[in-house]
Amino acid sequence: MxxxxxxxxxxxxxxxxxxxxxxxxxxxxxxxxxxxxxxxxALESVLPGCEEMTPYGPCYYRDVRFDVLTAHGHYPLARTLHLPLDVFYKVCKVKDGPHEWDEVCFFDTETTGLGSGAGTFIFLFGIGFYEEDEFVIRQYFLRSYTEERALLWSLAELLKRFRVIVSFNGKGFDWKLLETRFSMARLQVPSVIHLDLLPPSRRLWKKILGNCKLTTIEQEVLGFSRNDDIPGKKAPEIFFAYLSDGDARPLVGVFTHNVHDILTLVTLSAHIGMMVEHPLHMATHPEELFGLARWYDEWLQGKTSEACLVKIAEMDETNEYAREAMWKLSLFYKRLGQYEKAVLLWHELLDGHGMWQTAPRIELAKYYEHKMRDYQRALRFTEETIALLQEKRSLVRSLYIDHELKELFHRHNRLKNKMRKAVNDSVQQR
The missing domain is CATH 1.10.287 (Helix Hairpins)
Structure with missing residues (x-):
C-alpha cells in the first residue's frame, strides 16, 4: 500500500x-x-537532546544539569565533594586511585533484561559528573539497535575523561553487560577503577532494612522518596513500545528513574563517607556501628573500632546488641593482651542466654588454665559449660555441639591431670 x-x-x-x-x-x-x-x-520533542555524529553514524544523548547546591534527600550534591576519595577506596577494597573528584563519574543503566548475555541490550546509559559548579548527567539513548555501535563509541570517548566510576551493583551486572556490548561491537572497553557501593551498603544496612535495593536505601536512609518516575522493572516494556510506535512520552519516567538513581549514588557516597569519617556521630543503629567497627578493625585502626563497640555496649546493657558488642570487645582486648578488661566482660556476660551461657565460660576456663594456672576455677567453668551443652544436646542434635563437648571433655581430663600433678608436686616438696 x-x-x-x-x-x-x-x-x-x-x-x-x-x-x-x-x-x-x-x-x-x-x-x-x-x-x-x-x-x-517524538523523542526530540519529549526529551530534547543532541545528535552526535561518530565514525559509526549518529547517536543521541541529552544533558541534565543541577546546581551542586541542589538537595537530593538529606544532602546537597556538593556534600560528596568535601570527602576524601581515600575513604571510598577503603570501603570498596580498592588499593589506590586519584584524589580529585573531577576524575570520578557515577554510572547507571537501563536494560532490556536482567541477563548479561548477547541478547540483552543497554538502551539508556547515565553518566553523572561534576563540572565546575554543576552536576551533569549525560544520558545516552539507543533510538534503534543500528545506533548501538555509535553510542558505545561516544560513551567510550566520554569515559576517557574519568579514571574512577561509581555504581550500585555495577560490578555484578551493569559493567559486565557493558563489556559484552563493547565486545559485540568490536570496541575497546574503557579502563577504569570501579567503586561499587552495594557491598558497603550491605555491611551497614543488610540486617536493618528489608532489602538493600537502592530505592529502599534512599527512602529509609537518605530521606528521598520518588514520586515522578517508573519502577525499573517496567523500563524494558516501555522501551520496546517506543521501538514499535515511536511515541517517546512514556520514556520520560524511565529517564527520570535513571536520573534519580545517579543522584542517589552521589548522596549515598556522601552518607557512607560521612559515617566512616564520623562514626560515633553519624551512626544511629547498632548494626551500623558493628559494620563500621569491622572496617576499622580491618584497617588496623583499633581505637576507633573499640569506640564503636563501646558506644553499642553503652546503649542498653540488657540489649542483645550490647551483649554482642561486649563479646567483640572482650576478644579485642584479648587480642591486645589486655586480659583484665577481657575477664571483666566475660564475667558480665555469664548471666546471658544462648551462646552467652557457654562462650564466656570457655574463655574464662582458658584464661584461668593458661594465664593464672588456677586449675580449680578453670575446671569449674569447664564443668559448667559441659552441663549446659549436654542439656542443649538433649533438645537439639548437632554435630557442632558434639564437637564442642569432645573438646571440653579433653580439657576436663587435662585439667584433672594437671591438678593431680600439682598435688603430687606439692607432696614431694614437703
Whole structure:
C-alpha cells in the first residue's frame, strides 16, 4: 500500500483538473493532521537532546544539569565533594586511585533484561559528573539497535575523561553487560577503577532494612522518596513500545528513574563517607556501628573500632546488641593482651542466654588454665559449660555441639591431670 505522501505526489499531477481539487485538499488536511501530531510524541520533542555524529553514524544523548547546591534527600550534591576519595577506596577494597573528584563519574543503566548475555541490550546509559559548579548527567539513548555501535563509541570517548566510576551493583551486572556490548561491537572497553557501593551498603544496612535495593536505601536512609518516575522493572516494556510506535512520552519516567538513581549514588557516597569519617556521630543503629567497627578493625585502626563497640555496649546493657558488642570487645582486648578488661566482660556476660551461657565460660576456663594456672576455677567453668551443652544436646542434635563437648571433655581430663600433678608436686616438696 502506498504511503499518504506518495498518494499526494501522484495527485499533484492532476491539479490542473478542477474536479481533483477537493480530493487533494482532503488528503493534504489528513497529512497535516498526522505530521502535526508526530512532533509532540517524538523523542526530540519529549526529551530534547543532541545528535552526535561518530565514525559509526549518529547517536543521541541529552544533558541534565543541577546546581551542586541542589538537595537530593538529606544532602546537597556538593556534600560528596568535601570527602576524601581515600575513604571510598577503603570501603570498596580498592588499593589506590586519584584524589580529585573531577576524575570520578557515577554510572547507571537501563536494560532490556536482567541477563548479561548477547541478547540483552543497554538502551539508556547515565553518566553523572561534576563540572565546575554543576552536576551533569549525560544520558545516552539507543533510538534503534543500528545506533548501538555509535553510542558505545561516544560513551567510550566520554569515559576517557574519568579514571574512577561509581555504581550500585555495577560490578555484578551493569559493567559486565557493558563489556559484552563493547565486545559485540568490536570496541575497546574503557579502563577504569570501579567503586561499587552495594557491598558497603550491605555491611551497614543488610540486617536493618528489608532489602538493600537502592530505592529502599534512599527512602529509609537518605530521606528521598520518588514520586515522578517508573519502577525499573517496567523500563524494558516501555522501551520496546517506543521501538514499535515511536511515541517517546512514556520514556520520560524511565529517564527520570535513571536520573534519580545517579543522584542517589552521589548522596549515598556522601552518607557512607560521612559515617566512616564520623562514626560515633553519624551512626544511629547498632548494626551500623558493628559494620563500621569491622572496617576499622580491618584497617588496623583499633581505637576507633573499640569506640564503636563501646558506644553499642553503652546503649542498653540488657540489649542483645550490647551483649554482642561486649563479646567483640572482650576478644579485642584479648587480642591486645589486655586480659583484665577481657575477664571483666566475660564475667558480665555469664548471666546471658544462648551462646552467652557457654562462650564466656570457655574463655574464662582458658584464661584461668593458661594465664593464672588456677586449675580449680578453670575446671569449674569447664564443668559448667559441659552441663549446659549436654542439656542443649538433649533438645537439639548437632554435630557442632558434639564437637564442642569432645573438646571440653579433653580439657576436663587435662585439667584433672594437671591438678593431680600439682598435688603430687606439692607432696614431694614437703
Amino acid at each position: 502506498r504511503s499518504l505522501r506518495e498518494r499526494l505526489k501522484s495527485y499533484k499531477k492532476d491539479m490542473i483538473h478542477h474536479e481533483a481539487a477537493p480530493a487533494i485538499e482532503s488528503l493534504a488536511e489528513e497529512f497535516e493532521e498526522q505530521t502535526s501530531v508526530f512532533p509532540e510524541s
